[in-house]
Amino acid sequence: MNQYLPLLGIVIIILGFGLRFNPMLVVPAAAIATGLLAGLDLLEVIAKLGKAFNDSRIIAIPWIVLPVIGLLERYGLQQRARAVISGFRAATAGRLLILYLLYRQIISAIGLHSTAGHAQTVRPLVAPMAVAAAENQSGRLDEETDEKVKAYAAATDNVGLFFGEDIFFAIGSILLIQATFEAYGLEVRAVELAMWAIPTAIAAFILHSGRLLLLDRVLARRRDGVSS
Amino acid sequence: MITSQWVFSLVGMMFGAFALLSLGDRTNRKRFGNAAFWGLFALSLIAGSWLGDLVNGCIVLALAALAALGLIGRGEPETGEPERAAAGERYGNRLFLPILIVLAVAVLGSLAYLYIPALHATGLFERNRETLILLCVGVLFALAAIFAWLKPPPLAPLQEGRRLIDAVGWAAVLPMMLASLGLVLADTGVGRTIGELVLHVIPDGTVFPAVLAFGLGMALFTILTGNAFAAFPVMATAIGIPLLIQGYGGDAAVVGAIGMLAGFCGTLMTPMAANFNIVPAALLELKDSNAVIKAQIGTALPLLAVNIVFIYWFAF
Numbered sequence: 001m002n003q004y005l006p007l008l009g010i011v012i013i014i015l016g017f018g019l020r021f022n023p024m025l026v027v028p029a030a031a032i033a034t035g036l037l038a039g040l041d042l043l044e045v046i047a048k049l050g051k052a053f054n055d056s057r058i059i060a061i062p063w064i065v066l067p068v069i070g071l072l073e074r075y076g077l078q079q080r081a082r083a084v085i086s087g088f089r090a091a092t093a094g095r096l097l098i099l100y101l102l103y104r105q106i107i108s109a110i111g112l113h114s115t116a117g118h119a120q121t122v123r124p125l126v127a128p129m130a131v132a133a134a135e136n137q138s139g140r141l142d143e144e145t146d147e148k149v150k151a152y153a154a155a156t157d158n159v160g161l162f163f164g165e166d167i168f169f170a171i172g173s174i175l176l177i178q179a180t181f182e183a184y185g186l187e188v189r190a191v192e193l194a195m196w197a198i199p200t201a202i203a204a205f206i207l208h209s210g211r212l213l214l215l216d217r218v219l220a221r222r223r224d225g226v227s228s
Numbered sequence: 229m230i231t232s233q234w235v236f237s238l239v240g241m242m243f244g245a246f247a248l249l250s251l252g253d254r255t256n257r258k259r260f261g262n263a264a265f266w267g268l269f270a271l272s273l274i275a276g277s278w279l280g281d282l283v284n285g286c287i288v289l290a291l292a293a294l295a296a297l298g299l300i301g302r303g304e305p306e307t308g309e310p311e312r313a314a315a316g317e318r319y320g321n322r323l324f325l326p327i328l329i330v331l332a333v334a335v336l337g338s339l340a341y342l343y344i345p346a347l348h349a350t351g352l353f354e355r356n357r358e359t360l361i362l363l364c365v366g367v368l369f370a371l372a373a374i375f376a377w378l379k380p381p382p383l384a385p386l387q388e389g390r391r392l393i394d395a396v397g398w399a400a401v402l403p404m405m406l407a408s409l410g411l412v413l414a415d416t417g418v419g420r421t422i423g424e425l426v427l428h429v430i431p432d433g434t435v436f437p438a439v440l441a442f443g444l445g446m447a448l449f450t451i452l453t454g455n456a457f458a459a460f461p462v463m464a465t466a467i468g469i470p471l472l473i474q475g476y477g478g479d480a481a482v483v484g485a486i487g488m489l490a491g492f493c494g495t496l497m498t499p500m501a502a503n504f505n506i507v508p509a510a511l512l513e514l515k516d517s518n519a520v521i522k523a524q525i526g527t528a529l530p531l532l533a534v535n536i537v538f539i540y541w542f543a544f
Contacts, residue, residue, distance in 0.1 A: 006416045010452055013409075017499055023506070024295035024398050024405065028288065031409040038416035043282060045412065050284025052411035054276040056404045057236055059503060060269075061360045063393065063400065064239050068330060068370045070388025071380060072323055076315040080323045107335070111342065114359050115334040118508040123392075124327060127512055147514050148523070154508035155496075155523035161504075162492040163531075166485065173457065177484040180461050184469050188481045196485035196542070203534045208527045 009034030062119050069124045081125050082132035093134040093149050094216035097156045098209045100126050104160025105201060109167035117161075118154060127153040137216065138223035145222065152215055156208065163204035166197035231354040233277060235364050240273030246390045249383070250303060258301030262394065265294045269401060288408060295398035302394040319378075326370040333366030334359060396510040403503035410458045419458065422449060423466025430467070435476050435544055442467045443536035446487055447494035454500025456491030463487065478543035486542070490535040496528035497521060 009030045016026030028049065035045030069077070085091050104116055114120075130153045134141055141149065165171050169190040181188055247267035253259050272279075272287050279287075294300060338359045341347050353361050371385055393400060413419060423445075430441045442463055449459035468487055472478040495501045499518060509517045516522070 003417065003421050006413075006418050007421060009413065009418065010422075013452065013500070022296045022298075023402055023499070023502065024292045027402070027405045027409050028292045031412040034409075034416055034418060035412050038418075040416070046285035046289065047281035048285070048412055048415065049288045049408040050279075050286070051281040052408035053288045053404050054272065054279075054281075054284045055411075056407035057273055057276060058232060058357075058360070059403045059407070060273060060400075061235050061239055062363065064235070064242065064364050064367050065330060066392045067242065067385035067389035068326055068367055068374070070390075070392045071371075071374055071385045072326055073392075074315075074380070074384065074388050075319055075323055075378060076317070077323050077327075080319070080321065083317075084321065110339070112335050112338055112359055114363060115331055115338070118511050119392075120330070120363075122508060123511050125324075143515075147516065147519055150512045150514060151509070151519035151523040154512060154520045155527070157508070158496060158504045158520070158524065159527055162495065163489065166489060166492075173460075173488050174485075176457055176460060177464075177488055180464050181469070181480060181484060184474075186469065186473065186480045188484055192481040193485040196482050197489060199538055199542070200486060200489045200531070200535055203538075204527070204531055207531055207534070211526050 005037040006034045008037055062114060062117050065120050069119065072124065077124055078128040081128040082135075085129045085132035086136060088133075089136060091129075091133040092137055092216045093130045093152070093219060094212035094214075096130055096133050097126070097152060097212045097215075100153075101156050101160045101205060101208060101212070104157055105164030105205060108161050108164030109201070111168040111171070113161055113165045113168075113171075116157065118157060122153055122157050126157065134219050137219040145219070149215075149219075152212070156212070159204055159208045163197075163201045167194050167201055169194040229351055229354060230361055232357045232360070235357075235361055236273045236276070238364055240270045240275075242270075242386070242389065243267075243273060243393075244270035245386045246270075246393055249386060249390050250394075253303045255304035256301045256394075258299055259303075261294055261299030262301060262303070265291060265300050265398065265401075266393070268294075288405065291398075291401055292405065295401070300397055302397070303390060322377075326374050329370040329373055330363070330366035333369055334363040337362040337365070392511070395513055396507060399502060399507050399510045402506060406454050406500055406502055410453050410455050413453060414458060414461075419449070419462035420465070423462045426463075427466050430471070435472075435478075436540060438467060438471045438476065439540045439543075440536055442472060442483075442487060443490040443532065443539060446491040447497075447532050450491040450494030451498040451500070454495070454498055454502065456488060456495055459491045459494070460488055463491075472539075472543065476544065478539075482539060482543035486535050486539045490532055490539075493528045493532035493535065496524040 012030040012033055031049055032045050107116055127150045130149050134149045166173055174190050174193045177193055243266045247263045250259050250262035268287050268290055276284055341358050426441055426445045431437050445463045446459050449462055450456045468483050472483050473480050499506055505520045506517055509520050
């Protein structure tokens with residue numbers, strides 16, 4: 001029974017997120033509870049937290065683009081991004097995001113996944129462009145639709161990243177697969193793993209593109225609804 | 229050699245500046261909280277490698293306390309919307325140029341460094357960190373170009389950067405917090421216990437239920453921990469290797485590669501993957517912090533099914 005006690009940490013996470021407590025409270029609480037129930041003392045758990053936090057600082061690097069993005073926004077970058085798309089009558093939010101999905105998958109597949117992202121490309125370019133295209137399609141957006149289009153822009157970045165990056169053979173997840181298998185005497189080549197990421201990458205492109213075209217239909221129907 | 233510590237220090241100095249500027253921002257009632265929060269984060273970035281695990285752990289707890297007690301606020305943006313639209317007219321499409329500089333230095337620089345042997349041989353950049361280092365270099369070039377062209381006030385990039393980071397708030401640090409949790413879960417054997425539980429529910433002797441349990445297990449454990457990297461060793465050790473590969477003779481490369489991607493479908497559906505799902509909602513200033521997840525579920529669920537079918541087809 002004792003080995004099941006640390007699972008309480010998982011219960012704290014599920015309850016904490018479910019009841020919408022502040023995640024910055026839930027997460028450390030769950031970590032400390034898990035550590036204590038597994039028999040570590042408090043200082044050991046805190047040290048473990050500190051080490052893991054320190055080891056994952058690489059996640060923070062893309063924030064470096066904020067001064068450039070913020071400064072350009074001061075000079076009207078987002079408005080400019082919208083103006084460019086408003087000039088293309090054929091541009092729709094769905095088609096634009098499909099194009100970005102393809103770009104994101106390719107750029108990730110050649111190992112350059114950190115050159116795009118939510119701070120680097122989505123906030124300054126992709127989201128305002130998608131909103132402008134949606135406005136072309138259905139006129140001024142209500143808040144709900146505006147949020148939905150922006151959320152789809154962020155979602156498209158994630159889908160492109162996740163199902164592109166594993167085609168690059170030197171990515172962390174492939175190294176992790178190799179290391180896990182090696183412990184059991186199984187040799188797999190990185191190139192083979194990368195190759196088997198391709199079918200899913202294609203499936204992800206087809207599925208998500210289909211949903212983006214559906215988004216276009218919703219936007220078009222919205223315009224018809226407003227004008228009638 | 230330029231290592232990741234260089235970029236940690238650079239990013240750390242940026243957050244240090246955010247802290248100092250927050251301190252002087254009287255529009256923000258909670259300016260001391262902001263200053264403490266970004267200051268501690270700057271300390272972790274700049275000095276974390278030398279502070280020791282326990283001190284770093286105390287920084288983590290302090291960051292959590294500041295956020296959980298609601299001590300962080302938001303500074304006021306500097307310029308209003310109408311002025312910006314007018315400025316956008318004036319500068320035209322050249323406004324995209326600095327972003328193109330960032331992307332070009334990062335993309336073309338990385339390609340040149342990785343694929344031209346003579347450049348690669350210089351060993352200028354730490355292995356596997358080339359792109360992130362070049363991203364920082366691109367940012368510095370872009371800032372230089374903006375200063376030469378638009379002549380903004382000297383502190384403007386940092387003030388405008390602070391405006392954006394305040395919009396994100398503590399969510400900026402949550403991904404690292406979750407990574408810490410993941411390590412504690414792994415070190416205390418929680419993953420192994422869950423793997424054993426999953427193994428109990430699979431019927432013996434048929435391939436498909438085992439494939440199904442492997443794929444669903446990857447997604448589910450990823451949803452719980454927010455990280456497919458935490459799920460993979462657990463599910464591979466519990467089901468993937470003993471049952472699928474050694475038991476039923478499945479192809480190891482297929483089970484590994486597509487199994488990991490089944491986990492990524494879980495990443496699309498969980499607030500625990502804060503970096504991908506919660507941070508962008510904050511960065512885009514969406515009201516619903518789960519809006520990005522809601523936009524992704526419709527892709528993630530069918531794609532998970534596809535992955536499970538792919539493992540069954542291609543591995544056996």
